[in-house]
Every structure is written in structure tokens, then in C-alpha cells.
Amino acid sequence: MTNDSEKKDARISLLTIRLKWFIAAFIVFALEIGTYAYFLMPYEIAKGKPAMETTQAIFAHMANFLTVAFGSVVLIFGGIDIMMILRDYFRAEREKRIQREADAARAQGIAQGRTEGRTEGTVDMYQQWAAWNTRRLDAEAKGQPFTELPPPPPQ
Secondary structure (H helix, E strand, O other): OOOHHHHHOOEOOOOOOEHHHHHHHHHHHHHHHHHHHHHHHHHHHHOOOOHHHHHHHHHHHHHHHHHHHHHHHHHHHHHHHHHHHHHHHHHHHHHHHHHHHHHHHHHHHHHHHHHHHHHHHHHHHHHHHHHHHHHHHHHHHHOOOOOOOOOOOOO
16 A cells, blocks of 8 residues: 555656646646537537538547647646756757857867968078078188088978
8 A cells, every 4th residue: 555645746757747737737638628629519510511521520620629739738737848958958059059169160270370380380491591591602602611500301
């Protein structure tokens, strides 16, 4: 035998809604369907069509309305949870997008920095070679021995 506290906390697996909330949601769903049927039946009967066509029309309308009634019950009883789930999902997607853009910008900056570094390194290397060659040519023009080693090649 179960005690009362276990019955109070009885849950169903659907979105972990308490059983009493599920019963309340089912009652609201049944009231919506009943109200719609209450207004629909006289409307269809007043059209004066044969009984079979009237019955088919009523069932067709009711089938369409079932999804609306179910959706409204879900929004009434689980709307906040759904909104929170959607908010968390969109926030996570936004953070992923921001991270992807930051990674792309970082990679572009690194590539640009490498390109600029190579360019500056090449310019510096040519300036060192030009300065060394100028000193060598000046020493040759003066007839002095030139023993300075050339600049090292780039790494």
C-alpha cells in the first residue's frame, strides 16, 4: 500500500507534469472539444444536408480542431517551459554563432599577421643585404679588405 505523499508526487513521463496537472489539462482539453462540438453540431445540422454528409462534416471539423485544442492545452500548461527551452536553445545557438565568428576572425587575424610578418621580414632581410652590399662596395672602392660575413638567410 502506498502512502499519501507518494500519491501526491505521482508523476507521468510526459514532460514530468504532476498527475493532477495532467488531469486538469485533460479536463480543459475535453471542455474545449465539447464546447466546439456544442456550437458546431447545430451549425452543420442547420445546413440541411443529409445525415451522412452532416456527420462527415462534423468529424472533419472536429479532426481539424483536435490539433488546435491540444496545442492550446500545451501552451496553457507547458507554455512557460516551452518558452524557456526555446530561449535556452536560441541562446546556445547565438553563443555558437558568436564563437564561430570569433574563431574565424581570430584565424583571419593570425593569417594576416603571418602575411604581414613575412612581408616585413622579407623587407628587413633585403635591407640588411642592401646595407651589407653597400658596405662591401664602399670597402672595395676604398681598397680596404672587407671581412664582414653576409647577413644570415631567413629562417
